Amino acid sequence: MPAKVGFVKIISMSSSSVFNIGDVFSISPQATAKTFAGGGSFNTGDGIRIHLNRSNTYVNDKELIDQPISQP
Template sequence: MPAFVGAIKVNAVSSSAVFHIGDTYYIQPISTAKTYAGGGSFNTGDGIRVQLDYSDTIVFDQDQIDY
């Protein structure tokens, strides 16, 4: 069934967002990111104690192409 839409004002749409008006069958937003971080990097909170005797972050990308 057709959609009847009035006036629309779009201030901003982020890179991984979907802006849709009207009828649709399928919407698939796609966003990718690659983050390298060592052990204990994303800990949050009060009183966290991290003991790392040895930490190694491997950043070798075998295919060298990311989609």
Template structure:
């Protein structure tokens, strides 16, 4: 079914945004992120007791690409 769209004014679109007007079959936005965190960084909850006396986070990464995103469209 065709879409009838009136006037549209776009001020800005973010880097990870998807903007669509009208009919669409499939939209597949892709993104990647690499996060370095120390021991116990992502623990959530009430009353946590985390003991990390000798903790260190290795952030050395010699790879140029870890896992590429391939667009199949």
């Protein structure tokens, strides 16, 4: 079924972004990344105060491959 899309405003896109408008059969990533972040990470806004005293992020990743990427 065809999609009807109104106005679209794109602020920014990175080099590994996927942007699609309308119908699509398959979207596959060309790059993957894994991010580990502790408490208080990724906060945005004005006047944010965060008091964590001692905050540690422990990572124990036993998987060698999380998401394989295959080229068509």
